[in-house]
Amino acid sequence: MMRWAFALCFTIFAFNIYVQPQRSPKTPERRINPQAPLQVELLAPVDAGRLSVGASVLAKARVDWNDPTCHLRAGSVVVGHIVDVAKRSKTNKGSSLTIAFDHAECNGRSTPFQFTLFALIAVPHVDEGIPLVDSSSSFGRSSSAPRFGGGTGGPKTGAPPAIDLKDNMSGTGSGFNDKTPKVILSGQVLGMKKIILSVGTGPDGASVLTSTSENIRLEGATQLILMPPTSVSPDPAPTLTASAERSSGPSAATPSSETSETTSAPAPPAPPAPLPPPEVDETSICVAPCSLVPDLTGTPSLHASLTLSINSLGFIPHDKGERAAFDYESTLIYLDSQNLLFTYDPHKLRQRLPNGSFRTESMRTIRAVLLDPATLSVKRVVDWQVQGSGQYIWNAGPSQILVHLGHHLRLLGSDLQAIRDISVPGQLAFVSISPSGNHLAVGVLHERHPKEMHDFLVEATHLEPEEDIDIQLFDENFKLVFTARQNSTLPPPVLSDAGEIRVNSSGKNRWRIGEYRWDHTEHVVATMTSECRPSLTTPLSNSVFLVGCSSSPAQNWYRMIRLDGHAILTSHGSSQEIEQTSSSSTQDDFAVRVVRAHYSRSRDARFHKEDLKEQEVSVYRARDGKRLFFSINPDVSLAEQSFALSPDGAHLAVLAGINISLYPIAKAAN
Numbered sequence: 001m002m003r004w005a006f007a008l009c010f011t012i013f014a015f016n017i018y019v020q021p022q023r024s025p026k027t028p029e030r031r032i033n034p035q036a037p038l039q040v041e042l043l044a045p046v047d048a049g050r051l052s053v054g055a056s057v058l059a060k061a062r063v064d065w066n067d068p069t070c071h072l073r074a075g076s077v078v079v080g081h082i083v084d085v086a087k088r089s090k091t092n093k094g095s096s097l098t099i100a101f102d103h104a105e106c107n108g109r110s111t112p113f114q115f116t117l118f119a120l121i122a123v124p125h126v127d128e129g130i131p132l133v134d135s136s137s138s139f140g141r142s143s144s145a146p147r148f149g150g151g152t153g154g155p156k157t158g159a160p161p162a163i164d165l166k167d168n169m170s171g172t173g174s175g176f177n178d179k180t181p182k183v184i185l186s187g188q189v190l191g192m193k194k195i196i197l198s199v200g201t202g203p204d205g206a207s208v209l210t211s212t213s214e215n216i217r218l219e220g221a222t223q224l225i226l227m228p229p230t231s232v233s234p235d236p237a238p239t240l241t242a243s244a245e246r247s248s249g250p251s252a253a254t255p256s257s258e259t260s261e262t263t264s265a266p267a268p269p270a271p272p273a274p275l276p277p278p279e280v281d282e283t284s285i286c287v288a289p290c291s292l293v294p295d296l297t298g299t300p301s302l303h304a305s306l307t308l309s310i311n312s313l314g315f316i317p318h319d320k321g322e323r324a325a326f327d328y329e330s331t332l333i334y335l336d337s338q339n340l341l342f343t344y345d346p347h348k349l350r351q352r353l354p355n356g357s358f359r360t361e362s363m364r365t366i367r368a369v370l371l372d373p374a375t376l377s378v379k380r381v382v383d384w385q386v387q388g389s390g391q392y393i394w395n396a397g398p399s400q401i402l403v404h405l406g407h408h409l410r411l412l413g414s415d416l417q418a419i420r421d422i423s424v425p426g427q428l429a430f431v432s433i434s435p436s437g438n439h440l441a442v443g444v445l446h447e448r449h450p451k452e453m454h455d456f457l458v459e460a461t462h463l464e465p466e467e468d469i470d471i472q473l474f475d476e477n478f479k480l481v482f483t484a485r486q487n488s489t490l491p492p493p494v495l496s497d498a499g500e501i502r503v504n505s506s507g508k509n510r511w512r513i514g515e516y517r518w519d520h521t522e523h524v525v526a527t528m529t530s531e532c533r534p535s536l537t538t539p540l541s542n543s544v545f546l547v548g549c550s551s552s553p554a555q556n557w558y559r560m561i562r563l564d565g566h567a568i569l570t571s572h573g574s575s576q577e578i579e580q581t582s583s584s585s586t587q588d589d590f591a592v593r594v595v596r597a598h599y600s601r602s603r604d605a606r607f608h609k610e611d612l613k614e615q616e617v618s619v620y621r622a623r624d625g626k627r628l629f630f631s632i633n634p635d636v637s638l639a640e641q642s643f644a645l646s647p648d649g650a651h652l653a654v655l656a657g658i659n660i661s662l663y664p665i666a667k668a669a670n
Contacts, residue, residue, distance in 0.1 A: 037184070038065045038115060038226040040078050042218055044461045048087055048095040049215035055082045056460055057099055059224060062127075067228065070106035070113050075448050075466055075487055077457065078115065078226065079103040083206045088215045095215045100206035101226060110453055115226035116200050117207035119184045122191030122222050129490045131516035132441065132473060132500050136482035184225055279510060281529040283546060283561050286570045291625030293571040293618075300616075300632045304661035305651075308376040311658050313369055315344045319609045319638055326579060326595075328391050331641035332655045334585050335414040336399040337648050340373040342660060343384075343393060361387055361427060363406075370416060373651060373662060382416065387428060391640070395585055397437025397476065398647065404428055409442065411478070420478045429469045430492035435541040435587075438476045439518075441493050443469040443486075481518070494536045494544075496563065501525070501544055503534050513544065515563060526565035532603065537582060539590050540622055543568065545582040549603065556580065556603055560590065560625065569625035575600035578607065581640070589628065589649040589665070593617045595636055612636040617643050617654050619665050629665045633657075 040059035057080035065072040072078070080101035088095045101115040129135075187197045195216060198208045209216050286292055310330075318329065330344040348365040363385050370380040386392040386404050396402040399414045409422040409431065422442065429443035446468040449457065457465040467488040473481040486493075494501045499517035506512040506527060511534055513525040528534065530548030537545045546559045550573065557573030558580040569592075571580075579595035594616045601607065615637065618630035635657035642655040645665075652663045 036227055037118065038072070038078070039063055040224050040226060042220050042222045042224070043077070043457070043465075045220050046097070046099075046218040046222075047215065048085055048097050048211075048217065051082050051085050051097070053082055053085060057081060057101070058457065058460055059101075060466070062223070070104060070111065072104060072106065073108075075468060076105035076108075077110075077449065077453060078105075079110070080115075080117075083202055083204075094210065094212040096208055096210045097216050098202040098206045098208045100202065100204055102204075105449065105453065109450065114205055115228060116205045117197070117224055118186060118199055118227040119188040119225040120190070120192065120195075120197055120209075120218075120222070121184075121225070122189075122218070126505055127487075127489070128502075128504050129486050131502060132471060132482075132484045132493055133516055133518055133520055135471075135484035135486065136473070279527075279529065282526040282565050283513075283528045283559050283567055284570060286567045286625075289624035290567045291569055291620070291627070293569060294627055295572075296616075296632075300630050304654075304663050306373075306376045306662040308371070308660045309658055310342065310344070310655075310660055313342070313344075313378070314346055314367070315658065316347070317638075317658060318347065322606050322608055323638065324604075324606050326638055326640040326642075328389065328640055330637075330639045330655065331393050332639075332644045332653050332660065333393060333395065333401060333641060334373075334644045334646050334653070335370075335401060335412075335416075337646050337650070338373065339379070339414045340371045340376075340644070340646075340653055341368060341393075341401070341416075342371060342655075343368045362389065363387055364389070366392065368416070371660075373646065373653070376660065376662065380416065390428075391431070393641070394431055394433050395437075395583075396433055396440070400437065402431065402433065402440070404431070422474065422478055429488065432493050432495050434495040434497045435538050435584075436497050438497055439481070439495050440474045440476075440478070441471055441495060442474070443471045443492060445488065446470045446485075491535075494538055496538055496544075497541050501536055501538060503536055505533075513546075523563070524565075525563055526561060539582045539584040541587055543622070545590075545592075547580050549573075554600060558582075558592070558594075560620075567625075568622065569620055576613070578603060578605075578612075583641075583643065584622075584645055585647045586645065586649045588622055589619055589645060590622055591617060591619050591643055591645045591652060593643050609636065609638060615642075615656065617652065619645060619649075619652055621668065626668055628668055629663065631663060635659075 039062045041062055043058040043060055046057055059078045059080070061072045061074055061076045061078065063074050078101055080099050082097060083100050084096070084098040086092060086096045099117055101117065102112060103110055104113040104115070105111070106113055187199050189195050189197050194211055194213055196210045198210065200207055202208050315330065330342070333341050335341055343366050346365060346367050350362050350364050366384045366386050368382050368384055369378055371377065372379050384403065384405050387406065392404040394402045396411055400419065401412050403410050403412055404424070407424050409424055410418050411420040413419055424442065424444060427445040429445045430441075431443075432441040433439070447454070448468045449465060454465055469486050469488055469490075471484040471486065471493070473484070475481055496515055499515050501513065501515055504512050504514070509529055509531050511528050511530055513528065513536070515523040515525055517523065525544065528546070528548070529550075531551050532549040534546050534548040539545055540560070542563045544561055544563065546561060547556070549556050554575040555573030556575065556577045558571050559567055560569040560582065561567050574596070576596045576599065577594050578597050578601050580592065582590055582592045584590035596613045596616070597607065597611050598613045601611070614632050614634045616630060616632045619628045620626065621628055629652065631654065633654070633656040637655045637657070639655060644653045646652070649667075650665055652665055654661050654663065
């Protein structure tokens with residue numbers, strides 16, 4: 001999440017030294033307590049042409065905010081309403097909106113509380129969250145960190161100590177290019193032309209937005225600066241003829257040519273600025289030891305050393321219908337070189353149980369079949385009860401897996417016997433595990449709003465509201481390291497063995513990959529170019545698997561890079577590739593699956609199985625990206641975890657259609 005430093009300074013100057021877009025020149029500057037401002041963003045658009053008096057205006061707090069009578073957590077809702085509206089018409093070329101904020105989720109409950117709209121910021125931004133190691137400072141280390149909470153609508157205990165808002169909103173090196181000015185003035189409007197904000201001139205501290213030429217429209221995510229009404233005094237009435245942009249600096253006081261007695265010769269034009277050097281995508285540079293994914297030439301492996309029809313185990317594929325993504329109906333995972341685990345959903349009757357104030361959870365049966373990879377014979381069959389339809393099994397280090405069973409995460413050994421256990425009292429949002437298994441992040445959904453507020457937001461925005469994800473970080477012994485929090489719209493954290501790998505915007509189609517380590521140091525991995533937000537995974541220690549895209553030509557591409565920024569493997573990319581994933585259970589090699597469609601498709605397009613042409617599964621050497629093996633099968637598995645590389649790197653197991661196939665991997669001589 002972006003955090004901005006606000007220094008609200010107000011002194012009368014002979015001329016204005018700040019840029020003040022759309023601010024009335026008659027508006028006085030006032031000194032305000034720097035802890036008072038509340039930064040919020042709109043949850044839904046506000047359009048003068050579509051609103052009537054009394055319509056709700058909904059916003060959420062972007063940071064924690066404290067007042068002696070009201071504590072707002074980040075994400076808490078602030079509710080306003082339209083006091084008055086004047087729409088554009090044949091007789092009125094402009095429009096105006098009078099907005100008052102009168103309720104807030106103080107301490108988790110909707111409470112009457114007045115704010116005055118103080119400034120408006122329409123600068124686009126992306127909420128990228130903050131690193132876990134930084135977020136943890138607000139929620140405690142292991143000695144004082146609370147366990148997962150199951151309550152609704154805010155903390156059950158008293159409000160936390162007051163937060164220094166200036167420090168709380170300052171940047172922490174997240175990599176986002178924040179162009180917002182350090183000083184925000186009363187009535188300031190950034191990023192919108194021909195709109196004037198008059199602070200506190202309406203009834204009961206309401207502020208008035210005025211446009212001289214069009215219906216005012218504030219898009220969703222527009223940011224507002226709100227102040228308690230006791231901190232501000234009303235602005236004078238806005239001047240509709242005020243300039244949209246006021247000059248800054250001494251030039252504002254320079255006399256015009258009409259009043260000057262003499263006119264100096266014009267200064268010679270400044271030489272053109274040199275063109276900036278072209279931006280380099282460091283991750284696309286492939287020099288030895290690195291390999292480019294070979295073209296589809298050569299002879300793929302057509303014959304597996306062993307094949308097992310999983311129909312004999314009771315598996316019935318459910319491949320019909322439209323899909324948004326690959327699923328977790330079945331999985332394939334090596335426990336060790338002597339144990340291969342196949343799991344599937346036999347589609348028994350689901351149980352639905354209450355979970356929270358207004359949610360229900362689904363419990364389903366998963367059948368786990370332990371196979372001997374030497375013969376693919378069945379060694380053991382057990383049924384598990386797992387929550388939800390998402391991922392429920394993960395590699396967790398040598399000869400260990402983590403399984404979500406009921407309301408527990410259980411670490412199992414190669415014999416499926418429990419080693420350790422973590423209680424998960426709530427809806428599991430995600431599990432992230434470092435490549436070596438030395439750290440584990442567990443996210444649990446926490447209902448942010450009471451039921452009444454939740455229903456109100458759904459009705460007003462026609463969207464499911466954001467929720468909070470409470471995160472706990474554990475070490476390999478399941479000892480709690482710290483707790484953190486993020487909102488439910490952000491992707492799960494991606495762990496390395498030393499910290500968290502993050503991708504942040506650094507400009508148009510430019511991204512910065514960084515490692516935020518648990519010792520509070522930061523390491524820049526690389527900068528890259530992608531026209532969509534890149535996705536990250538860490539199948540290998542000291543490496544990152546990247547998936548991105550371009551539009552000229554349209555391509556979806558993937559790369560494996562080291563944490564020093566050097567590429568191990570880069571692909572050409574293709575508009576027909578709709579899924580690229582990587583996994584490994586050895587640090588010497590890694591496997592990549594690529595799913596291709598019959599025709600070009602965007603990565604987020606929905607699909608049917610009939611749209612899919614083939615799946616290619618390849619094995620590459622980790623030190624230089626040399627391809628050791630590849631196979632192509634037209635019967636695409638719709639399971640996300642449909643391939644597994646043995647811990648010794650000698651075999652690859654692939655799920656395709658109704659068969660599990662085992663392929664030997666020949667080691668290259670060089």
